[in-house]
Amino acid sequence: MEQLLDAAIIGGGPAGLNAALVLGRARKNVIVIDEGLPRNRVTHESHGFLTRDGIKPDEFRRIAVEQIRAYPSVRFAADIAVDIAGADGDFKISTKEGRTYRAKKLLLAVGKKDRLPAIEGLTDVYGKSAFVCPYCDGWELRDRELAVIVKGEHILHFAKTILGWSDRIILFTNGPHELTDAQREELRVRNIPLHDGPIRRIVSEDGMVNRVELEDGFSVPCTGIFFAPTLVAGSDLPQALGCELTPTGSVATTNALGKSSVPGVFVAGDIATEMNQLIQAAAMGAMAGAGINAELLAEAWEARGQMGQG
Template sequence: MTVNKKNFDVVIIGGGPGGLSAALVLGRARKHVAVIDEGRPRNAVTHAGHGFLTRDGISPSEFRRIAKEEISVYPSVSFVDDTAESITGSDGHFQITTSQGIQLESKKVLFAVGMKDRPLPIPGLAEVYGRSAFVCPYCDGWELRDEPLVIINSGPELIHFAPVISGWSDRITFCTNGPDGLTDSERETLQRRVPLYDSPIRHIHSDDGIVREVVLEDGTSIPCRGIFFKPDLVMGSDLPHAIGCQLSEEGHVKVDAFGKTSVPGIFSAGDMTSRMHQKIIAAANGSAAAAALNNELNTEAWLKNG
């Protein structure tokens, strides 16, 4: 979709829960906003999203459809179905160019591009991801309650994850898919409570997306009906780094409580700013960032006109 207007108060890059929530708040604040989104969300692999009050169990596509329908009531918000390719400029005068050559100017920018999965070299995982293999028990643990589960993870995070996942099922097996990265003490603690295998995974067998067993290279077969695994994630765009935003050691954009980055005029919200990758948290981040953006814009206009 091409927009007629080229100058905006805020350009939001990313149209997930964080970006859409920000667009709603800014639209109601009478700010001119463009939301640039390529339409390929990370959660598109799932059939239903959970944990979002009043929208529990809704599909990601339906969630976005309803959000856009509600936002369309506010005429100052435009949607651009495209990918942001470059960003230049400084606070008050940013220029954003999309892959289709659309050029937008904006006083402020909000990054809400989320994270993206790198493919994991585990044969059979792609066939079950989003159907019976997930990354977050708070999002999908209820559907797999009391089922035999395989947890694919390694290192000290296993010690944290073991008691957490036990709230949904006590029939769990841990697979580290290679060297486990645990200390002798940590390994002993886990093995007293749950089976722990460090042999690489040969294949995940499934029927129509429902996992049946995990087979290891040493020949071990682990029957199960669900998997939780640690994904390999990267930011959904290199633009925050390109414009100079400081990143954490984990690869997240550093922000304050209201989404301000280290670059004046640039804000960020959603999964790219936090380890808590849940829709409702991303939406809350987007709302907070939008309020801060609106306050900043209003204050600057007030002082300029005074």
């Protein structure tokens, strides 16, 4: 029979790794199961993380894993968790490679994935000159001529945000703009162009965008892109376990330590928030690790008391 571990962490991004660090230092037996395909793998650099600003994502992970390996109670498995059975105190995790692990507690740090708009040429520039987060990559595109591809209720919010890095923005909705007359007027008086025709393609060279072409033949030059992707959960495990979801598809938590609605199941990182920042994910992982450790310690305390009474 497999060893009953203290915790299994599904996902080895900043949330899962920081949780592993906290739990390793707390002397807990932990397995980190991760397929090695992080959401930020297409980017050249990660930003906004104090002491690590500008670090390459794979280098960030390498350093993290190296430091965590100093705590021998933490192990890593390059694998994908595909099914979880059992309940609080004894979860059974089955993986794609046919392995099984048992753990008292679970941390789901499965993140989210960007589903890109179906625009020809976007994948060629994604992570090079087209990005989704201005806080992560706005500095590198500051003062450039920026195409902003977004539609629906987020148009004005996205426009206001991008203006913090460049006042040379052109909005593209790639179809009906869904704006009210009042909202269109807000853009007009601020001299922000709006194109609501379908986009034919994005033209680039070596990953650097140079123009956006519309279906009607109109071409708009630009040297950078920000766009709003559709975010989907990195795994269906939270939903399969019965975790309560928010209207935006994140996993709802019942406290600041990442406790989900399912006993024994914690969540951290992008799967549990709309604030998709590297440093935010790491902080949530640290808190979830502390939350898991607190539950394990409380249960050990109760068990010790029962033994004493016996």
